[in-house]
Each structure stands twice: as structure tokens, then as C-alpha cells.
Amino acid sequence: MNYLRSIGLSAACLSLFNGCVADVAPPEPYGALPTEHQLIWQHMQYYMFIHFGPNTFTNVEWGDGKEDPKVFNPTNLDCRQWAATAKAAGMKGIIITAKHHDGFCLWPSNFSTHTVRESPWKEGKGDLLRELSDACKEYGLKFGVYLSPWDQNHPAYGTPEYNQIFANTLNEVLTQYGEVFEQWFDGANGDAHKGKKQVYDWPLFHETVYRNQPQAIIFSDIGPGCRWMGNERGIAGETNWSTLNVEGFGPGLDAPASSVLNSGDKEGKAWVPAETDVSIRPGWFYSPSTDEKVKTVEQLTDIYYSSIGRNSNLLLNVPPNREGRIHANDSIRLMEFKQVIDESFAQDLIQGATLTASHTRGRGYKVSNLLQENYDSYWATNDGQLTASIEIHLPKAETFNRFLLQEYIPLGQRVAKFAVDVWNESTKDWELLSEGTTIGYKRILCFPQVKAQKIRLTIQEALACPVLTRIGLFKAVEFLSVPSMERNKEGEVTMRCISDDPVIYYTLDGSEPTASSIRYQAPFSLPEGGVVRAIAMIDGNRKQSEIATVRYGIAPAKWKVIAPEDQMAGRAIDGKGNTVARIPSSSPLTIDLGESLVLKGFVYTPANRTDAPNIYRYLLAVSKDNKEWSVVKPAGVFPNIQNNPIAQEVVFDQPVEARYMKLKAIELTHPGEVYTVAEIGVYTK
Numbered sequence: 046m047n048y049l050r051s052i053g054l055s056a057a058c059l060s061l062f063n064g065c066v067a068d069v070a071p072p073e074p075y076g077a078l079p080t081e082h083q084l085i086w087q088h089m090q091y092y093m094f095i096h097f098g099p100n101t102f103t104n105v106e107w108g109d110g111k112e113d114p115k116v117f118n119p120t121n122l123d124c125r126q127w128a129a130t131a132k133a134a135g136m137k138g139i140i141i142t143a144k145h146h147d148g149f150c151l152w153p154s155n156f157s158t159h160t161v162r163e164s165p166w167k168e169g170k171g172d173l174l175r176e177l178s179d180a181c182k183e184y185g186l187k188f189g190v191y192l193s194p195w196d197q198n199h200p201a202y203g204t205p206e207y208n209q210i211f212a213n214t215l216n217e218v219l220t221q222y223g224e225v226f227e228q229w230f231d232g233a234n235g236d237a238h239k240g241k242k243q244v245y246d247w248p249l250f251h252e253t254v255y256r257n258q259p260q261a262i263i264f265s266d267i268g269p270g271c272r273w274m275g276n277e278r279g280i281a282g283e284t285n286w287s288t289l290n291v292e293g294f295g296p297g298l299d300a301p302a303s304s305v306l307n308s309g310d311k312e313g314k315a316w317v318p319a320e321t322d323v324s325i326r327p328g329w330f331y332s333p334s335t336d337e338k339v340k341t342v343e344q345l346t347d348i349y350y351s352s353i354g355r356n357s358n359l360l361l362n363v364p365p366n367r368e369g370r371i372h373a374n375d376s377i378r379l380m381e382f383k384q385v386i387d388e389s390f391a392q393d394l395i396q397g398a399t400l401t402a403s404h405t406r407g408r409g410y411k412v413s414n415l416l417q418e419n420y421d422s423y424w425a426t427n428d429g430q431l432t433a434s435i436e437i438h439l440p441k442a443e444t445f446n447r448f449l450l451q452e453y454i455p456l457g458q459r460v461a462k463f464a465v466d467v468w469n470e471s472t473k474d475w476e477l478l479s480e481g482t483t484i485g486y487k488r489i490l491c492f493p494q495v496k497a498q499k500i501r502l503t504i505q506e507a508l509a510c511p512v513l514t515r516i517g518l519f520k521a522v523e524f525l526s527v528p529s530m531e532r533n534k535e536g537e538v539t540m541r542c543i544s545d546d547p548v549i550y551y552t553l554d555g556s557e558p559t560a561s562s563i564r565y566q567a568p569f570s571l572p573e574g575g576v577v578r579a580i581a582m583i584d585g586n587r588k589q590s591e592i593a594t595v596r597y598g599i600a601p602a603k604w605k606v607i608a609p610e611d612q613m614a615g616r617a618i619d620g621k622g623n624t625v626a627r628i629p630s631s632s633p634l635t636i637d638l639g640e641s642l643v644l645k646g647f648v649y650t651p652a653n654r655t656d657a658p659n660i661y662r663y664l665l666a667v668s669k670d671n672k673e674w675s676v677v678k679p680a681g682v683f684p685n686i687q688n689n690p691i692a693q694e695v696v697f698d699q700p701v702e703a704r705y706m707k708l709k710a711i712e713l714t715h716p717g718e719v720y721t722v723a724e725i726g727v728y729t730k
């Protein structure tokens with residue numbers, strides 16, 4: 046009997062990842078499951094994206110493939126500096142844009158004549174993929190490759206031959222540089238509606254990847270390895286299933302709606318976890334104009350919680366500059382960000398707590414497993430037991446603002462709804478602290494600081510018996526929010542700070558604000574525009590926020606929309622970026638500036654949604670009298686506006702004098718009867 050029992054036990058142990066003494070069989074896996082490689086990838090959590098190429102040197106986000114390769118000439122390129130920065134930032138790998146939409150190859154490809162070989166860098170003898178893959182090996186980082194199927198340079202693009210050529214280039218990057226952990230296929234295609242059409246041979250591309258790099262995770266809108274999470278702002282869905290229904294969908298134009306990519310599909314048939322790709326700067330490529338616009342530590346920390354804290358990996362883009370180095374502003378920010386995360390999660394306040402569960406599967410699945418760092422030891426309930434609660438009793442009352450949960454995903458993603466309560470000693474009752482839907486690999490709930498000794502997690506809905514591997518409680522660093530600014534149509538600037546009622550100081554000459562700058566007391570007038578920089582301080586100026594910098598053009602006080610004659614069109618010039626004008630596609634937007642101005646450029650702020658019908662191609666004309674028009678931009682493009690709908694600043698080749706301005710939409714991101722304009726501005730300085 047004993048003998049049989051011991052055989053039974055070891056069979057249960059062997060059959061499971063749980064690696065512990067289990068006297069009951071482990072839960073059956075549920076639904077779609079991660080592969081071994083997807084699991085390894087998920088544990089990576091955080092890695093670097095590098096956008097580098099001709100666009101680095103030309104101030105554009107999307108080159109058109111006609112650039113002279115001579116523009117690519119980094120003066121002091123150092124991939125070891127990139128790798129050292131990524132390593133010090135706590136990242137686990139680097140993915141490089143080996144070929145972006147302009148077709149320029151960062152390695153001397155035999156299948157293109159638009160490569161580093163044709164550039165002056167290292168007299169055409171350089172190979173950037175070699176240098177970066179070597180640096181990654183040296184620093185113990187994984188190496189990944191981005192390749193854009195959309196290619197505006199290759200003469201074969203748009204013909205059936207192109208697919209094989211693309212597979213050949215893929216073959217080159219996958220065979221010459223060692224192991225590739227992720228192959229990134231960009232679904233963006235600015236020629237999708239007009240221009241050259243190419244039907245991609247995805248089975249051929251996938252086969253090429255898996256033949257050479259069987260472990261590689263293939264990224265695209267729909268995987269199969271991991272998926273785009275639907276926006277470039279760093280915000281994964283609060284509900285985020287790692288499962289997705291891919292049947293009938295494809296990458297790019299054929300992808301599911303971005304809202305679906307954002308949250309995945311409950312009970313989706315395939316395991317395609319989310320990856321959050323976002324840039325540390327407003328654009329993906331370096332530009333000197335964004336040196337002061339590197340995301341703040343507070344913004345990066347918010348992104349951490351809305352990506353890694355919501356069951357997604359984080360792919361953070363850090364674009365090297367024209368020297369070929371990561372700019373100090375970016376690397377300093379990365380280190381500060383790491384310090385905040387390290388500090389926030391250094392001490393798990395749950396250590397020493399007593400945990401009691403309403404249900405437990407049996408030996409080997411005990412609730413105290415949740416306190417262990419070991420991912421492979423977990424707590425579970427019996428099959429069919431889909432709800433449960435766990436009480437956490439801390440040795441003493443603690444103050445915390447984060448609650449961390451992890452599911453044991455080798456057995457599938459299960460939890461669909463849960464709540465966290467704290468025990469109120471005065472009312473002698475539970476009080477709801479926070480609620481959530483999915484957990485997945487990692488979920489971090491954020492809430493204002495609370496002090497409690499007893500906390501309760503209730504799993505209210507699960508697709509199969511819950512299987513959790515970790516609970517954590519933390520007191521994370523809280524920021525004094527940067528001041529937010531708003532300017533109305535008349536040019537009056539109002540500043541606000543959401544936290545703590547601080548003192549705000551600002552400057553108008555571009556210099557860094559300090560406690561001796563102008564103290565904000567009431568809205569002030571800035572009709573001619575300029576740069577406003579502001580900082581918030583509390584505690585006798587001991588605690589400071591980061592600095593907010595906003596550049597304003599001339600205020601639209603005297604402006605009128607003269608076409609179309611719809612009152613709603615006025616929203617395009619009301620000074621508010623959150624009110625959106627919807628203009629009939631056939632109608633240009635014509636604005637009377639109320640006086641003659643010398644214009645140096647303009648800015649189009651689109652509706653901030655990836656599914657909005659924003660302007661992609663446009664024509665811009667100006668006039669002194671509303672009769673004779675001269676065209677300033679006959680064929681303008683707002684690159685990447687669909688995926689990254691941020692303000693589009695356009696600088697004119699030379700200043701023009703005008704009283705009237707006409708913006709005509711030539712092509713929309715989503716063709717239809719209307720297009721959207723949140724705001725139009727002009728620069729005169």
C-alpha cells in the first residue's frame with residue numbers, strides 16, 4: 046500500500062511543473078497554453094527597441110526610400126554603449142530596426158542596393174547587425190530583429206518576386222548573427238489604400254523564421270508568438286487576455302480592431318500574449334527637436350504599470366542620435382526610472398503574513414506557496430471550484446499602494462474577475478479597496494496609500510479553478526505630478542496639479558524653472574505663444590515634480606473657420622485638444638487668421654484614437670486675400686499618424702506671409718465621409 050502510494054506521489058510530482066509534494070493531481074491545463082519559448086519570453090518582461098537608420102538623420106518618421114544612402118553617417122557609433130545602457134536599465138534584450146519602411150538595410154544585404162554598404166559609414170564596410178549582436182552577447186542580452194515587409198525602396202515591391210526577396214533578407218538576418226529571440230514584423234503600410242499593393246506570403250516568412258530560429262517569438266498584430274497591444278501609448282487593456290482568436294485575421298490591414306488587440310479574447314483559441322511597444326520620445330526615430338521631450342520618470346512609471354502591470358511585456362524604444370549613441374537625456378531617464386521601480390518593489394510587505402484560503406486543492410498547493418518567489422510553486426483550488434478568497438493577516442498594520450498578483454500561466458489564463466478588500470478596524474467590516482478582471486502573468490493594482498493589517502482577495506470569476514503563484518504588497522514611490530497646462534482660445538494659460546496642492550513655478554524664456562522663477566498664482570496671457578516650462582513643489586520646496594515643457598504657437602483668438610460653414614468646425618481652433626471637429630471629407634478646412642502673419646510652420650493635432658479617420662496625406666495652401674492661393678505643401682504626409690496619433694509639427698522650407706490657410710485632406714487613415722481635427726495651430730516664431 047505504502048509502496049503504491051509512493052509511486053502515485055512521484056508520478057504526480059513528475060507530471061507537474063510544481064516540483065513539490067502533491068498528494069492530489071495538479072489542475073488540468075485550461076484552454077490555449079504558452080509554448081516553452083513563449084514562457085521564457087514572458088519572463089523577460091522588459092527589453093529595448095532601437096529605431097535607427099536614415100530617418101535618424103533626416104528628421105522624419107517614415108522615409109520614402111528615395112533618400113540618398115549618404116545621409117546615413119553616424120560619426121561615433123557605439124553599439125556597446127547601447128548594450129551597456131540597456132543592461133544598466135534592467136532590460137533583458139534589444140530589438141533593432143534592421144530594415145524600416147524606407148527599405149534601408151543596416152547590414153550589407155545581398156538582396157538590396159540600399160544598405161550600409163552604399164553609405165559613407167565605415168566607408169561602406171560596416172555591418173550594424175554584427176556590431177549590435179556582438180555587443181548583446183558581451184552584455185548578456187538577447188538580440189532581436191525588426192524587419193518591415195512594407196518597403197518603399199525595393200524595385201520588386203508590389204510584384205510576386207518581392208516575397209522571395211523578403212524571405213531571402215530574412216534568411217540573412219536570421220543566419221549570420223547568432224540567436225534571435227524575437228522577430229518583429231511591422232504591420233504598418235502607408236501604401237495600403239493608395240500606392241503599390243503587395244500580398245505578403247506569411248507562411249513563407251514564418252517558415253523562414255522557424256527553420257533558422259525555432260525558438261524565436263514572432264511578433265505581429267496577431268502573433269503567432271506575441272501580439273501588438275493596439276496602441277503606441279504604452280497602455281495595455283486593464284482586461285488583458287493572453288489568448289486571441291486569430292482565425293480569419295491577418296497582420297496589418299486584416300488585423301482585428303485595436304480594441305480587441307488591447308484586451309485579447311476571453312477563451313481565445315490561440316496563446317498570443319501582448320507586447321507593449323512605446324517610445325521614450327514622441328517619435329520612434331531620434332530628432333534633435335525631441336531632446337527636451339524625453340518622457341518623464343513619472344510617465345515611464347505609469348507605462349510600467351499599464352504594461353508590465355497589466356499582463357504585457359514592455360518593449361521601450363530608445364533611439365540613438367546622429368553620432369550613433371544614446372543621448373544622455375534618455376539614458377539618465379532610464380536609470381532614474383529603474384531606480385524608482387527597484388525602490389518600489391524592494392520590500393514585499395506580505396513577508397511574514399499568515400495566509401488563509403477559503404479553498405485549497407490539497408498538499409502541494411497550499412496557500413503559503415503564494416509567498417514564495419519560486420514561480421513554479423503555486424496555490425490552486427479543486428477542479429470546478431471557480432471562486433475562492435484568501436485572507437492575508439500581516440504581523441502589523443502596513444501602509445501600501447500596490448497589490449501584485451501572478452497566475453501560473455503554464456496551466457493557462459483563468460481568472461476573469463477579482464476584488465481586494467481591507468479590514469476596517471473601526472467599523473469592523475471589510476471595505477472594497479480595488480477590483481480587477483484578468484491577472485495573467487502579472488497584474489499590479491495601483492491605488493492611493495492605505496494602512497491595514499488584514500487584506501482579502503476574492504476571486505469572483507474564473508474559467509477553471511484558479512491557479513495563482515504569487516501575491517505581493519508594496520509601498521511604491523509616489524510622484525508629485527507635473528503641472529498640466531491648458532491655453533484657451535484667447536491665449537490665457539491655466540496651470541493645474543492633480544496631487545497635493547503644491548506651489549507651481551514657471552519660466553517663459555526656455556530656462557529651467559526653480560523656486561526663484563515666477564510663482565503661478567492666476568491664469569496669465571500668452572497670445573503670441575512661446576515656451577512655458579513649469580515645476581511643482583511642496584514641503585517647503587523639498588519635494589519637486591519633474592518639469593513640464595509646452596511650446597505654444599500664436600493663440601487662435603482672432604481666427605474663424607470660413608469653410609466648412611458648420612459651427613462644429615470651430616472645434617478645430619478652440620484651443621482645446623480634446624474637442625474634435627468632424628469635417629466632411631470633400632471639404633477643405635479654410636481658416637481666416639484675422640490678420641496677416643508670417644508663418645514658419647503649422648501643427649495638426651489629430652483625434653487621439655487609432656481608429657479615428659485622421660488625415661494621412663494632405664495639401665496645405667495659404668493666401669493673403671482668400672482669392673489667390675499658393676500651395677506650401679502640395680503632397681504632405683503625416684507619417685505613422687494612424688498608430689501614433691500625436692500632434693504633427695510641420696516646419697516650412699521658408700516662412701510665408703498669409704492671412705488665410707487651407708488644409709485639404711487627400712487621404713485618411715480610415716477612408717470615410719468625414720475626417721477629424723482636434724486642433725490646428727501655426728508657428729510664427
Ligand code: FUL
Nearest residue numbers: 106231233322329685688
Ligand atoms: C509602426 C511603424 O510605422 C513605426 O514607424 C514604428 O516602427 C513602430 C514601432 O511601428 O507601425
